[in-house]
Amino acid sequence: MKYISTRGGMEPASFSAILLEGLATDGGLVIPESVPRVTREQLEAWRPLSYPELATEILGLFATDIPRDDLAAMCRAAYSAENFASEAVVPLTPLGGGLTLVGLSEGPTLAFKDMAMQFLGQALEYVLARNDRALNIVGATSGDTGSAAEYALRGKDGIAVFMLSPQGRMSDFQRAQMYSLMDDNIHNIAVEGVFDDCQNLMKALFADLDFKRAHDLGAVNSVNLGRVTAQCVYYFWAWLRASDGLDAAARERFEVSFTVPSGNFGNIFSGFLAKSMGLPVRRLVLAANENNVLDEFFRTGVYTPRGAADTFATSSPSMDISKASNLERFVFELLGRDPERLSAAWRELDGTGRIDLSAEQPRFEQEFGVQSGSSTHADRVATIRSVFESDGVLIDPHTADGVKVAREHVEPGTPMLVLETAKPAKFPEIVLEATGERIGIPERLSGLLELPQRVTEMRDDEAELRAFIAERAVRR
Numbered sequence: 059m060k061y062i063s064t065r066g067g068m069e070p071a072s073f074s075a076i077l078l079e080g081l082a083t084d085g086g087l088v089i090p091e092s093v094p095r096v097t098r099e100q101l102e103a104w105r106p107l108s109y110p111e112l113a114t115e116i117l118g119l120f121a122t123d124i125p126r127d128d129l130a131a132m133c134r135a136a137y138s139a140e141n142f143a144s145e146a147v148v149p150l151t152p153l154g155g156g157l158t159l160v161g162l163s164e165g166p167t168l169a170f171k172d173m174a175m176q177f178l179g180q181a182l183e184y185v186l187a188r189n190d191r192a193l194n195i196v197g198a199t200s201g202d203t204g205s206a207a208e209y210a211l212r213g214k215d216g217i218a219v220f221m222l223s224p225q226g227r228m229s230d231f232q233r234a235q236m237y238s239l240m241d242d243n244i245h246n247i248a249v250e251g252v253f254d255d256c257q258n259l260m261k262a263l264f265a266d267l268d269f270k271r272a273h274d275l276g277a278v279n280s281v282n283l284g285r286v287t288a289q290c291v292y293y294f295w296a297w298l299r300a301s302d303g304l305d306a307a308a309r310e311r312f313e314v315s316f317t318v319p320s321g322n323f324g325n326i327f328s329g330f331l332a333k334s335m336g337l338p339v340r341r342l343v344l345a346a347n348e349n350n351v352l353d354e355f356f357r358t359g360v361y362t363p364r365g366a367a368d369t370f371a372t373s374s375p376s377m378d379i380s381k382a383s384n385l386e387r388f389v390f391e392l393l394g395r396d397p398e399r400l401s402a403a404w405r406e407l408d409g410t411g412r413i414d415l416s417a418e419q420p421r422f423e424q425e426f427g428v429q430s431g432s433s434t435h436a437d438r439v440a441t442i443r444s445v446f447e448s449d450g451v452l453i454d455p456h457t458a459d460g461v462k463v464a465r466e467h468v469e470p471g472t473p474m475l476v477l478e479t480a481k482p483a484k485f486p487e488i489v490l491e492a493t494g495e496r497i498g499i500p501e502r503l504s505g506l507l508e509l510p511q512r513v514t515e516m517r518d519d520e521a522e523l524r525a526f527i528a529e530r531a532v533r534r
């Protein structure tokens with residue numbers, strides 16, 4: 059299997075080669091040259107597999123240049139009992155009204171980013187060793203993405219992490235999670251400023267190509283195809299577990315729909331890929347919060363990214379996006395995998411600030427099964443409360459966005475699987491507001507707040523940051 063760019067300007071490359079890159083060399087997004095197909099017979103053959111075994115099968119369709127035994131070892135290490143609290147790795151919890159939660163936040167940072175980052179950590183270490191290369195990850199975080207990256211990359215050979223976070227702007231829990239990591243290869247840098255300042259510092263470093271090359275800088279952002287493929291696995295897993303109790307005839311006809319709390323369109327794109335591989339999925343429902351650029355796009359066919367000033371800070375913060383970095387992959391499929399048409403659409407976006415695909419909009423649902431909806435803070439509070447009252451289950455505000463939209467799209471006879479993207483313990487305030495329940499952090503993380511912390515405080519100063527990185531970067 060080779061990988062190409064949505065813009066058509068990259069030589070086909072192997073899975074190992076594209077793992078180390080964010081964007082394609084021509085500025086587009088990396089996609090598989092062709093989509094591997096899975097039959098119902100194959101799905102049934104996979105039914106007895108554990109999560110790491112299933113991951114090996116599915117990732118094996120993409121990572122064809124990595125020997126199967128090596129891939130199996132990586133998947134076992136990524137989805138181990140040490141990393142994931144649930145023995146199933148991804149447990150399913152039925153709710154009322156035809157809905158089932160798919161638990162994606164059993165990992166070390168209690169959010170779904172762990173699902174892909176844990177695999178990527180293993181795969182990066184492996185590929186770097188084989189190529190005798192080093193990688194220095196530079197990232198900016200307001201909390202969640204940074205911690206998932208650090209937990210996945212801590213202690214890995216040939217990799218260091220330099221994570222910028224805004225001083226004094228994260229919760230005690232988020233700070234403790236990141237700053238208590240004492241691994242030599244993890245460098246937390248608290249910048250005097252806000253998240254945008256951190257991001258600007260990072261962008262400035264990456265814009266300096268000489269510095270970037272000299273110190274092997276890289277990123278592990280949500281457009282990384284290794285993450286997208288690892289996320290496919292739980293769509294297959296959820297379909298299998300949801301149909302475990304059925305007889306053979308019912309399994310033959312079995313279909314599910316998924317609702318996905320969405321921000322950068324990474325998670326739901328993985329569902330889209332799973333569906334195009336042949337997983338029997340009826341609908342993929344995108345759930346947005348007040349930052350509803352994607353809901354607007356799927357309803358009207360017009361995509362109008364917003365500026366930072368028009369992006370609201372909401373109570374489901376990981377979905378507060380102004381543009382959706384992975385959408386280009388969907389538009390590429392929509393435009394018949396034609397790099398010319400895709401590039402023309404993106405030129406239109408650069409020129410006018412919008413893309414008008416309203417002529418194609420009816421196909422979104424007919425051909426791709428995509429629907430969408432959005433919710434507000436009041437909806438999240440009401441949904442957290444009603445799920446707690448009717449099912450006795452506490453959910454986090456992102457999952458609540460999903461449940462709210464799922465209820466509007468559930469169809470009789472088709473199970474609606476809602477992806478649980480974070481644990482409620484990460485958002486105790488809204489849970490308290492909605493239910494009156496005081497939720498503590500999970501037992502296995504109790505004591506986290508008391509651990510010693512290590513962080514370097516820094517002014518918002520590019521020169522200082524460069525010196526810091528140059529001194530501590532790993533080399534080979």
Ligand SMILES: *Cc1c(COP(=O)(O)O)cnc(C)c1O
Pocket residue numbers: 169170171202280319320321322323324325326376377456479480
């Ligand atoms: C990242 C994240 C999302 C959004 O996922 P995308 O892949 O960016 O669409 C939703 N919920 C939580 C809790 C997240 O951390």
